[in-house]
Amino acid sequence: MIGTGYVGLTTALMLCELNHQVVCIDTDTAKLKQLKSNRIPFHEPGLEELLNRHLSRGSLSFTSDTGQGVRESDILFITVGTPSKSDGSTDLSQIKNVAETIGSNQNGYKVVVNKSTAPVGTCEKVHRWILERQPRKLPVDVVCNPEFLREGKALYDALHPDRVVIGAENGKAARFIRNLYDAISCPKMMTGLRTAELIKYSANAFLAMKISFINEIGRLCDAHGVDVTDVATGIGLDSRIGSRFLKAGIGWGGSCFPKDLASLVHMFEQADLSPRILEAVRQVNDTQVEYYLRQLEERLGDVRGKTISILGIAFKPDTDDIREAPAIKVIQALHKKGAFLKAYDPVVFIHRAPTGLPVTLCSEMSETFEDSDCIFLLTEWKNFLHFDWKSHRHRMRTPLIIDGRNALDQNALTQYGYIYYGIGRVYSKLASL
Ligand SMILES: NC(=O)C1=CN([C@@H]2O[C@H](COP(=O)(O)OP(=O)(O)OC[C@H]3O[C@@H](n4cnc5c(N)ncnc54)[C@H](O)[C@@H]3O)[C@@H](O)[C@H]2O)C=CC1
Numbered sequence: 001m002i003g004t005g006y007v008g009l010t011t012a013l014m015l016c017e018l019n020h021q022v023v024c025i026d027t028d029t030a031k032l033k034q035l036k037s038n039r040i041p042f043h044e045p046g047l048e049e050l051l052n053r054h055l056s057r058g059s060l061s062f063t064s065d066t067g068q069g070v071r072e073s074d075i076l077f078i079t080v081g082t083p084s085k086s087d088g089s090t091d092l093s094q095i096k097n098v099a100e101t102i103g104s105n106q107n108g109y110k111v112v113v114n115k116s117t118a119p120v121g122t123c124e125k126v127h128r129w130i131l132e133r134q135p136r137k138l139p140v141d142v143v144c145n146p147e148f149l150r151e152g153k154a155l156y157d158a159l160h161p162d163r164v165v166i167g168a169e170n171g172k173a174a175r176f177i178r179n180l181y182d183a184i185s186c187p188k189m190m191t192g193l194r195t196a197e198l199i200k201y202s203a204n205a206f207l208a209m210k211i212s213f214i215n216e217i218g219r220l221c222d223a224h225g226v227d228v229t230d231v232a233t234g235i236g237l238d239s240r241i242g243s244r245f246l247k248a249g250i251g252w253g254g255s256c257f258p259k260d261l262a263s264l265v266h267m268f269e270q271a272d273l274s275p276r277i278l279e280a281v282r283q284v285n286d287t288q289v290e291y292y293l294r295q296l297e298e299r300l301g302d303v304r305g306k307t308i309s310i311l312g313i314a315f316k317p318d319t320d321d322i323r324e325a326p327a328i329k330v331i332q333a334l335h336k337k338g339a340f341l342k343a344y345d346p347v348v349f350i351h352r353a354p355t356g357l358p359v360t361l362c363s364e365m366s367e368t369f370e371d372s373d374c375i376f377l378l379t380e381w382k383n384f385l386h387f388d389w390k391s392h393r394h395r396m397r398t399p400l401i402i403d404g405r406n407a408l409d410q411n412a413l414t415q416y417g418y419i420y421y422g423i424g425r426v427y428s429k430l431a432s433l
């Protein structure tokens with residue numbers, strides 16, 4: 001497993017659970033040091049227990065020596081990063097580097113499986129990069145096995161996927177990889193390399209589209225006094241639509257949706273096509289923070305000099321990942337407008353203290369209430385939802401709550417005397433009867 005981030009480490013542990021022997025390779029020696037001493041370098045539920053189990057059983061090992069890892073393995077998974085370049089295209093330098101190292105260290109037949117999300121045609125490039133570096137002509141097959149796990153639920157998703165997609169040009173290599181997943185019961189789709197690559201991007205874009213769709217409907221709900229959660233329930237009951245990914249809120253962030261949509265748009269442009277739906281999906285998301293800030297200012301007036309408390313920094317619960325987190329955008333925008341900011345997140349500051357964020361960090365959630373003019377919830381951590389909101393209201397200067405995730409109990413909060421705003425939320429008299 002070359003690359004031991006969220007995807008590489010989770011996949012390695014999943015394969016260990018299926019009784020395979022795995023060597024994890026990474027160039028980040030500080031990360032390897034932590035892993036070797038039983039510590040997960042990021043917050044991801046369930047991984048630490050499996051790390052301990054497989055390190056002590058000897059089914060898992062770690063090294064920074066990629067050459068040695070390549071020579072000792074039959075199957076090589078590429079799970080390195082594929083960040084965006086400034087024009088939206090994908091930076092393939094980490095994949096290229098790995099492919100070249102595989103080529104120069106190849107000592108026999110290998111199956112190279114690309115799991116990193118990369119544009120259509122990347123696996124063909126990987127094949128070429130390997131061949132160019134081989135010391136002598138050796139057989140190698142490249143397979144595309146995109147990953148669909150979610151952060152925060154990575155282990156569950158890896159062990160219980162909705163499907164496994166295996167793209168290959170060679171049936172023998174494809175079956176070899178399918179056999180790895182024998183013990184996992186789900187549909188296994190065998191397809192071509194390019195198809196597998198595009199399935200991954202299309203899946204992420206479709207999910208982002210569902211969210212942007214309900215967020216746009218949420219704005220109309222605000223205008224008409226309609227409850228967006230009821231609209232989502234009502235449409236989601238149609239099995240052709242489905243109820244998931246219809247939670248309206250501050251918008252999608254994270255390490256993948258933004259970069260993958262940018263990459264897909266770039267692929268369209270390269271093909272001389274206009275990605276009209278994708279552009280709209282991104283536009284709704286890009287203007288969602290602005291929309292919320294307008295709602296905030298309508299209720300609080302000018303935010304200059306006011307104290308606003310941010311609850312949650314991670315881009316979603318159960319992770320410490322803050323890549324493209326909506327909270328960061330909100331903090332920066334409010335700071336620019338002259339607000340004082342406090343923030344609390346139960347895990348983010350433990351593993352990855354963000355540098356240069358203009359916020360005063362709180363060590364407990366209750367501190368965010370003190371002399372605050374607004375609490376802005378941006379990550380729906382469970383402990384925020386089960387907090388004793390009733391007894392803390394009096395500590396706020398203005399009891400305004402902006403719920404960026406439509407996660408709090410609006411009726412209860414209103415009864416406790418808070419002013420509540422969630423996109424497309426309507427105070428339900430029925431619920432309070
Ligand atoms: N994070 C997620 O939830 C998902 C990510 N993906 C895709 O999987 C890929 C990896 O993503 P993450 O695991 O989040 O990335 P990450 O940034 O957490 O981990 C990547 C790892 O690769 C290592 N690395 C970089 N160059 C290397 C090299 N030459 N040799 C060995 N190791 C090297 C880095 O040190 C790092 O530990 C990306 O393409 C991403 O789009 C796909 C599905 C889910």
Ligand SMILES: O=C(O)[C@H]1O[C@H](OP(=O)(O)OP(=O)(O)OC[C@H]2O[C@@H](n3ccc(=O)[nH]c3=O)[C@H](O)[C@@H]2O)[C@H](O)[C@@H](O)[C@@H]1O
Nearest residue numbers: 147148149150151211245246247251252253254256315316
């Ligand atoms: O390619 C990837 O990296 C992964 O991207 C997403 O997973 P992830 O980014 O971990 O998180 P999601 O649960 O998809 O949430 C993404 C963003 O959408 C937001 N979201 C999600 C669902 C929803 O109904 N509403 C909503 O605003 C979340 O708060 C978060 O900011 C996909 O769900 C995974 O299938 C995919 O493998």
